[in-house]
Amino acid sequence: MAVASRPSPIAWLLAPALLLFVLFFVLPFGVMAMMSFYSGNPVTNPNAFPTTRHYERFIFDTAGIFHDALWATLRIGFITTVVSLLIGYPLAHWMARMQSRLGHALVLMAVIAPMLTGIVVRTFAWMTILQDRGVINTLLMEWGVIGKPLPLMYNEFGTVVALVHIYVPFMVLTLTGVIGRIDERLEQAARSLGAGRLRAFVEVTLPLSLPGILAGSLLVFALSISAYVTPSLMGGTDVLTLPMLIAQQVGTSFNPNFAGALGVVLLLVSLLIVVAYNRILARLSGEQGLA
Amino acid sequence: MNTGCNKRPFDAGRATYLTLNGLLLAFLLAPIAIVLVFALNPTPYISFPPVGVSLRWFEKFFRSPEFMNALFLSLWVAGCVLVLSIVIGGACALALARGNLPGRSFLTAFFMSPLMLPAILTGLALFQSYLLAGIGRPVWGLILAHTLVAVPYVIRTTLAVLHNFDRRIEEAAAVLGASPTRVFFEVTLPLIRPGVFAGGVFAFIVSFDQFPVSLFLVVPKGETLPVVLFNYMKFDLDGAIAAASMVSILLALSVVLVLERLIGLKAYVKL
Numbered sequence: 001m002a003v004a005s006r007p008s009p010i011a012w013l014l015a016p017a018l019l020l021f022v023l024f025f026v027l028p029f030g031v032m033a034m035m036s037f038y039s040g041n042p043v044t045n046p047n048a049f050p051t052t053r054h055y056e057r058f059i060f061d062t063a064g065i066f067h068d069a070l071w072a073t074l075r076i077g078f079i080t081t082v083v084s085l086l087i088g089y090p091l092a093h094w095m096a097r098m099q100s101r102l103g104h105a106l107v108l109m110a111v112i113a114p115m116l117t118g119i120v121v122r123t124f125a126w127m128t129i130l131q132d133r134g135v136i137n138t139l140l141m142e143w144g145v146i147g148k149p150l151p152l153m154y155n156e157f158g159t160v161v162a163l164v165h166i167y168v169p170f171m172v173l174t175l176t177g178v179i180g181r182i183d184e185r186l187e188q189a190a191r192s193l194g195a196g197r198l199r200a201f202v203e204v205t206l207p208l209s210l211p212g213i214l215a216g217s218l219l220v221f222a223l224s225i226s227a228y229v230t231p232s233l234m235g236g237t238d239v240l241t242l243p244m245l246i247a248q249q250v251g252t253s254f255n256p257n258f259a260g261a262l263g264v265v266l267l268l269v270s271l272l273i274v275v276a277y278n279r280i281l282a283r284l285s286g287e288q289g290l291a
Numbered sequence: 292m293n294t295g296c297n298k299r300p301f302d303a304g305r306a307t308y309l310t311l312n313g314l315l316l317a318f319l320l321a322p323i324a325i326v327l328v329f330a331l332n333p334t335p336y337i338s339f340p341p342v343g344v345s346l347r348w349f350e351k352f353f354r355s356p357e358f359m360n361a362l363f364l365s366l367w368v369a370g371c372v373l374v375l376s377i378v379i380g381g382a383c384a385l386a387l388a389r390g391n392l393p394g395r396s397f398l399t400a401f402f403m404s405p406l407m408l409p410a411i412l413t414g415l416a417l418f419q420s421y422l423l424a425g426i427g428r429p430v431w432g433l434i435l436a437h438t439l440v441a442v443p444y445v446i447r448t449t450l451a452v453l454h455n456f457d458r459r460i461e462e463a464a465a466v467l468g469a470s471p472t473r474v475f476f477e478v479t480l481p482l483i484r485p486g487v488f489a490g491g492v493f494a495f496i497v498s499f500d501q502f503p504v505s506l507f508l509v510v511p512k513g514e515t516l517p518v519v520l521f522n523y524m525k526f527d528l529d530g531a532i533a534a535a536s537m538v539s540i541l542l543a544l545s546v547v548l549v550l551e552r553l554i555g556l557k558a559y560v561k562l
Contacts, residue, residue, distance in 0.1 A: 009471075011390030017383035017402060017442060024439050025405060028416035035419050043423050087315055094312045109551070110316050116543035117323060118500030120517045121536040124524060125322035128329050128337050131528070135325060138339040165322060197304060219407075226409025228503050233524060243411045243503075250507055256419055263415050267408065274407045278400050 029267070036260035054261035065240065070265070073241040076156060077225035080163040084171045084220045085213060087164065092175030092212075093205075097184065115169045119229045126162040127153065127233065154236025162230045167223050171216040178212025178284065179205070211284050218277040222270055242266050323540055330533035337528050348530030349537075358535060360512075361519040365499050368430070368515060372437045372498035377491040379438065380445025381483070387446070388453040389479075403447070405440045410503035413440065418507035433508045433515075437498040444497060445490030452486030492546050500539065 035041075036055070040048035061067045091111070098104045114122060129135045130152035137149040152158055182205055190200040228243040235241075242262060249259035330348055332341035352358050386392065387399055405413060417436050421428060460482070464474045502517040509518050520535055 007391050007393070008389065010475075011386050011392050013382035014386035014390065014392070014398075016379045017386075017446075020379055020435065020439060020442070021402065024417065024435050025413070028413075028420040031420045031423055032412070032416040035423070041422065043425065087318070090308070090311050091315050094308070105551070107316065110320055113544060114319050114323065116496050116500075116546055117536075117540050118502070118517055118543075120500075120502055120520050120524070121326070121539055122322060124520070124528075124532050124536055125326045127524070127528060128325060128339075128533070129322060131337070133336070133338050135339045165318070168319070222407055222409075226411055226503070228411050228506070229521060233521070243409065246411065246415060247506065250415065250418065256422060259415060260419060263412050267412055270407070270409055270412075274404065277407065282396070 032260045032263050032267075035257050036264050038257055040257065054258045057258065058261055058265065066245070066262075069240045069242050069245050072156075072239060073225050073243070073266075074269075076159060076163065076231065076239070076241065077221045079156075079160050080167065080224040081217045081221045083160065083164045084168045085217055088168050088171030088175055088216065089213075091168075092172045093179055095172070095176045096179035096182075111169045111172050114165065119166060119227075122166055123162050123230045123233050126158065126165065130158050130161065130234075153234055155238045156235065158234040159231045159239050162234050163224050163227055166227075166230065167220045170219050170223065174216035174219060175209065175212045178215070179209050182208045211280055215277055215280045215284065218273050218280070222273045222277070225269065226266065326533050326536045326540065329530055330537040332530060332533075335529065337530070337533070348534035351531045352534040352538070355531070357519060358516070358531070361514055361516040362538075364430075364513065365516040368434050368437060369495045369498040371434045372441050373491050373495040375434070375438045376441040376445045376494040377487055380442040380490055380494070381449050381487040383442065384446045384449035384453060384487075385479070385483070388450060399446075399450070403443045406443050410440060410501075411506065414504040414507045417504075421508070428508055428510050430513070433505060436504050436508055437501055438494075440501070440504055441494035441497045444493040445487060448490035448493065449483055449486040452483050456482050489549075492549055496543060496546050499542065 037050055037052065038048050039051045039053070042048045058066050091107070095104060095107050095111075098107065127134070131137070132149040132153075134152070136152060137146075140146045141149065152161075186208070187200045187204050190204045191197065195203065225241075226243055227241070228247060231239050231241045232244050232247070235244075243266070246259050246262045246266070249255045249262065328341050329337055331344045331346070332338070333343050333345035333347055334341075383402060387395060387402075392398060413436065417432065418428075421432055426432065461474050461478050464478045465471070469477065500517060501515070502521065505515050505518055509515060514522070516535065516539070520532055524532055
């Protein structure tokens with residue numbers, strides 16, 4: 001077997017990518033971490049000194065907004081993940097079990113098309129639907145169901161709706177792969193032994209798809225806690241998340257050092273999720289290798 | 292058993308299942324359809340139901356120098372990203388699949404990590420690095436930042452193709468006397484081309500629609516289309532945004548069709 005042999009000359013093709021990633025990915029994140037421990041720009045400002053005050057500012061939170069922002073970020077991420085799972089699972093199951101190739105391709109396209117539409121565009125679409133003069137409120141008022149517009153936007157509700165729409169395709173694609181790998185005959189066996197369709201699903205397919213549920217949820221959670229566009233357009237003044245706070249620190253307060261500290265906090269949360277996600281994926285592909 | 296399917300009476304469970312999934316598909320697609328309605332609706336602000344069909348918003352979009360500058364900058368950046376990420380990502384995928392590298396799975400995860408880490412942090416980290424290096428915010432800095440987040444897509448699609456094709460084809464060419472270089476250019480490269488191109492098309496879209504990475508890296512008057520749209524939307528919600536959205540949706544749809552033709556969507560869907 002060639003597995004244990006030395007790297008072949010083809011390995012050199014890795015060099016450009018490695019260079020790009022070291023210079024524009026690893027190094028910058030190092031710079032961000034370093035900046036978060038400085039009072040100013042250490043290159044241009046000779047008076048800049050090392051300090052932990054940015055972290056203290058976040059931890060002690062005398063202004064009373066940073067903890068709220070962190071909490072709101074995690075809460076919105078969590079709700080988005082749960083809703084995406086509830087919406088994504090039936091679609092993924094349908095796709096994975098679809099016999100017709102054409103049907104499968106069409107549903108796949110329908111799932112991917114929104115993914116290829118920019119976040120700004122999709123958020124705009126939801127603004128036209130959920131605003132006071134938007135599609136839903138206009139229709140409901142015309143039908144006499146409500147007297148004045150429902151507050152569907154400029155709050156957490158609108159933010160979550162748009163985020164779910166944006167990230168549910170990731171959930172569907174992750175789950176479809178996992179459900180598709182579950183042998184359908186297991187479910188058939190359960191049914192031939194007398195289990196109803198629902199029971200066969202709950203006791204056979206659902207537990208077997210747990211790794212996919214976990215991987216998809218982690219992915220959606222990681223994506224939605226780092227969302228900036230959607231909460232800042234759909235959330236109005238009601239919602240303040242960590243990415244919004246970071247953008248404020250760079251844009252209006254021009255405090256890149258504190259922004260760096262906030263960035264490190266968000267990075268740590270994300271890294272935790274990424275590590276867990278990769279573990280699950282590794283286990284999944286290991287199982288696939290055995291099959 | 293299957294022959295009995297059609298004769299079975301109304302199956303409530305199955306009907307519920309299909310209805311639910313139909314509704315979910317509608318949830319996914321309706322917003323895109325609604326944008327089209329608003330792009331064609333002539334009223335001065337976004338209002339429902341539409342009162343007519345006009346192209347005035349498309350006209351406003353294509354006549355506005357602000358939008359057009361942004362559109363051309365976005366297309367230029369995305370074009371550069373397409374070329375760069377094809378070369379860098381394609382080469383990287385080949386090395387990962389055929390280089391006998393130690394720590395292959397770690398390296399693969401490493402090259403995929405820009406997709407998992409918050410893109411806004413990639414933007415922030417690069418912004419701070421450019422600040423520290425004192426180079427300002429040049430367009431090439433933006434292009435390389437986009438390339439960084441686009442390369443993983445090319446790697447993924449190329450790896451998917453490499454994974455699917457039989458290595459024995461290459462071995463057969465070698466056995467028949469082809470030099471390694473010849474095997475590479477005449478067998479491997481043509482075989483992975485669809486995967487690399489599909490990744491490149493995807494890289495183009497990722498760059499064209501990119502917002503979080505661009506946010507801190509663009510200069511005033513030199514903003515990409517998504518940033519201009521975002522700033523516009525904070526104050527104004529009219530049909531021009533819908534028209535601009537339509538332009539990028541049409542672009543995305545054509546990309547989906549191209550992808551489907553090149554490799555079939557399935558190959559790149561592997562997450």
